[in-house]
Amino acid sequence: MHKRWAILALAAILSPLGALFFGAADLSPNELYQCVVQQCETPVNHLIFWQIRAPRVLVGFLVGAGLAVAGATLQNITRNGLADPYLFGVMSGAGLGASIATLLFDSKFAESLGLMAILPQLSFSIALPMAAFLGALFAVFLVQILASKTFGGKTEHMLLAGVAVSFLLSAISHFILFLGEPFAANKVIFWMMGSLARVEAWYAWVMLPVVTISVLTLLLFGRHMDALLLGDENAKTLGVHVTQLRILCLAICAALTACIVSYCGGIGFVGLMIPHLVRVLFGATSKVLIIGCVLLGGCFMVWVDVLARVALANQEIPIGIITAAIGSVFFLMIMSQRTR
Amino acid sequence: MPAAGAKCVYLLCYLACNILGVEIDDYCIAYETKCFGGPSPMIHKKKLVAKDLCLSIDKFSILSDVNLSLDAGKVMGILGPNGAGKTSLLKMLSGQRDSHGQVSWHDQSLSDYTTVGLAQQIAVVNQLNDTVFALNLQQIVRMGLLPHKSLLSKHTSEDEQQIADAIARVGLTDKSLQSFHSMSGGEQQRGLIARALVQKAALIILDEPVNHLDVYYQHQVLGLLRSLAHKLNITVVMSLHDLNLAANYCDHLCLLDKGRIVAQGDASQVLTATRLQQVFALPCHIRRDPITAAFRVDFYSPEEIETTTNLAPQQSQHA
Numbered sequence: 083m084h085k086r087w088a089i090l091a092l093a094a095i096l097s098p099l100g101a102l103f104f105g106a107a108d109l110s111p112n113e114l115y116q117c118v119v120q121q122c123e124t125p126v127n128h129l130i131f132w133q134i135r136a137p138r139v140l141v142g143f144l145v146g147a148g149l150a151v152a153g154a155t156l157q158n159i160t161r162n163g164l165a166d167p168y169l170f171g172v173m174s175g176a177g178l179g180a181s182i183a184t185l186l187f188d189s190k191f192a193e194s195l196g197l198m199a200i201l202p203q204l205s206f207s208i209a210l211p212m213a214a215f216l217g218a219l220f221a222v223f224l225v226q227i228l229a230s231k232t233f234g235g236k237t238e239h240m241l242l243a244g245v246a247v248s249f250l251l252s253a254i255s256h257f258i259l260f261l262g263e264p265f266a267a268n269k270v271i272f273w274m275m276g277s278l279a280r281v282e283a284w285y286a287w288v289m290l291p292v293v294t295i296s297v298l299t300l301l302l303f304g305r306h307m308d309a310l311l312l313g314d315e316n317a318k319t320l321g322v323h324v325t326q327l328r329i330l331c332l333a334i335c336a337a338l339t340a341c342i343v344s345y346c347g348g349i350g351f352v353g354l355m356i357p358h359l360v361r362v363l364f365g366a367t368s369k370v371l372i373i374g375c376v377l378l379g380g381c382f383m384v385w386v387d388v389l390a391r392v393a394l395a396n397q398e399i400p401i402g403i404i405t406a407a408i409g410s411v412f413f414l415m416i417m418s419q420r421t422r
Numbered sequence: 423m424p425a426a427g428a429k430c431v432y433l434l435c436y437l438a439c440n441i442l443g444v445e446i447d448d449y450c451i452a453y454e455t456k457c458f459g460g461p462s463p464m465i466h467k468k469k470l471v472a473k474d475l476c477l478s479i480d481k482f483s484i485l486s487d488v489n490l491s492l493d494a495g496k497v498m499g500i501l502g503p504n505g506a507g508k509t510s511l512l513k514m515l516s517g518q519r520d521s522h523g524q525v526s527w528h529d530q531s532l533s534d535y536t537t538v539g540l541a542q543q544i545a546v547v548n549q550l551n552d553t554v555f556a557l558n559l560q561q562i563v564r565m566g567l568l569p570h571k572s573l574l575s576k577h578t579s580e581d582e583q584q585i586a587d588a589i590a591r592v593g594l595t596d597k598s599l600q601s602f603h604s605m606s607g608g609e610q611q612r613g614l615i616a617r618a619l620v621q622k623a624a625l626i627i628l629d630e631p632v633n634h635l636d637v638y639y640q641h642q643v644l645g646l647l648r649s650l651a652h653k654l655n656i657t658v659v660m661s662l663h664d665l666n667l668a669a670n671y672c673d674h675l676c677l678l679d680k681g682r683i684v685a686q687g688d689a690s691q692v693l694t695a696t697r698l699q700q701v702f703a704l705p706c707h708i709r710r711d712p713i714t715a716a717f718r719v720d721f722y723s724p725e726e727i728e729t730t731t732n733l734a735p736q737q738s739q740h741a
């Protein structure tokens with residue numbers, strides 16, 4: 083077990099470093115080394131390294147870690163191994179919030195609503211994740227209500243409500259984008275598939291604290307989340323405030339997903355795959371699961387992003403396509419294992 | 423809503439204490455158990471009292487007018503046919519289900535306890551349900567420590583020792599790293615009892631604890647529960663189907679039928695042939711075992727009675 087952890091930790095350190103070597107521009111290892119240790123040789127190299135590659139790798143790691151942790155949390159609190167921010171509606175909720183924000187900040191539309199007086203004072207870069215967070219919270223709230231009203235409060239059935247909410251909200255957000263913009267198709271594709279192509283350095287400074295605080299909070303409540311695995315009733319007899327804990331965890335998932343979706347679009351299935359792998363490799367208790375998800379999810383996303391960058395010459399594949407392709411095969415594997 | 427306000431304030435304080443690692447009053451019982459191997463004589467008089475419990479779901483009455491009381495350190499068996507309300511009663515006694523009427527423990531109503539305070543006092547072993555992900559026995563048993571740990575505190579080697587001891591007590595030491603859902607029903611049941619032991623509660627409530635166990639472990643587990651009760655002054659309340667086991671291992675029996683208590687007291691008071699015949703709708707015969715002098719209840723199917731000519735009606739009465 084210690085050996086596995088050591089390998090994973092090493093991979094988590096080496097993967098981002100390794101990923102720096104890949105990209106459209108040809109930077110030699112020597113040039114990269116100089117950029118890291120001293121000064122880049124040319125201003126162009128400096129720009130490529132510090133404005134494009136390094137932020138992209140860092141954001142990729144954070145996106146993978148965040149999504150995997152959100153997935154693991156959702157799986158543990160709903161006791162359903164198929165839960166994932168994408169299938170649970172959180173991601174489409176965040177997408178809806180982000181779409182609305184994008185539309186409002188599109189000056190022509192805001193002018194027609196007479197919002198121009200307020201909006202310029204708000205910074206778009208802050209408003210976007212906030213709107214996504216509100217959207218994600220709305221989705222979580224909707225799922226909770228639907229699950230308790232329609233499915234008799236059975237936690238195991240929350241996922242069904244999630245799938246329904248997911249489709250509903252993404253339909254709405256795509257419609258909004260379609261109405262609001264002449265060239266909406268581009269944006270819709272971005273929200274649907276997700277991409278790290280537009281990553282900028284400051285994204286990392288928004289994501290880093292959100293992911294760190296979320297992970298630390300979840301680790302703090304790890305033992306309580308474990309108790310939830312025995313069922314709500316049993317958790318309650320162990321002194322867990324079941325409802326409050328579930329709301330806290332859902333809110334954390336909403337925050338994690340929102341800050342990722344608003345900058346990188348909807349990247350699916352990471353939250354489904356990584357927790358499963360971690361469970362098999364390291365164990366199912368929440369603390370172990372969360373730490374494992376941060377490391378493995380980060381590594382996974384960094385390399386998927388490398389694949390997205392280099393698979394086609396002079397073009398980038400939206401990262402969501404790759405994760406969805408890997409994820410759906412994985413999904414089928416889990417299902418066949420379960421029915422066997 | 424002053425009560426709600428007070429609860430909020432308490433919760434905030436509790437959270438603050440928890441984060442700072444400060445122990446609050448509720449923890450004292452746990453410490454007494456930890457330090458002296460059982461609640462101290464000071465809290466000896468602790469009693470479980472239920473007053474006028476009623477429960478109805480969708481206008482169907484599940485329980486009505488249930489009154490009972492139990493001294494600390496005693497074992498109570500709740501008996502009755504299927505659907506008599508045993509599980510509902512246990513849920514009310516453990517505070518898992520809100521009730522009309524009042525349940526008090528240690529002269530304090532269960533509703534006045536915090537969730538954590540209740541978990542430090544009462545351990546519950548429910549009927550088995552599936553665990554989803556592959557947790558091993560040790561991890562399940564470790565959960566018993568949850569009510570005694572603040573958010574930031576770590577498991578000590580002493581805790582691990584306690585976990586190992588509890589697992590050894592239920593005879594599962596060699597399986598402590600085995601995945602819980604690959605264990606047999608009986609092993610899982612014993613694992614959950616080990617968790618209740620680690621929880622160091624003064625009251626343990628079990629829903630049909632010997633359901634999945636073979637004869638050896640039925641006696642083993644009930645014997646363990648009885649010795650816990652008598653030696654460590656822990657109170658045990660459980661529902662049982664086997665009247666013979668109940669008669670042998672419980673200090674106090676409570677017979678339920680259609681949501682009402684038909685009789686309570688010791689075995690000789692509760693287990694009479696006419697009463698059992700009424701409740702279970704089967705003819706029965708009660709005797710003392712010639713070797714152990716223990717209570718024996720034998721039920722017969724009506725056909726058996728018809729063909730057995732030598733069983734005179736007066737013999738089937740209470741011996």
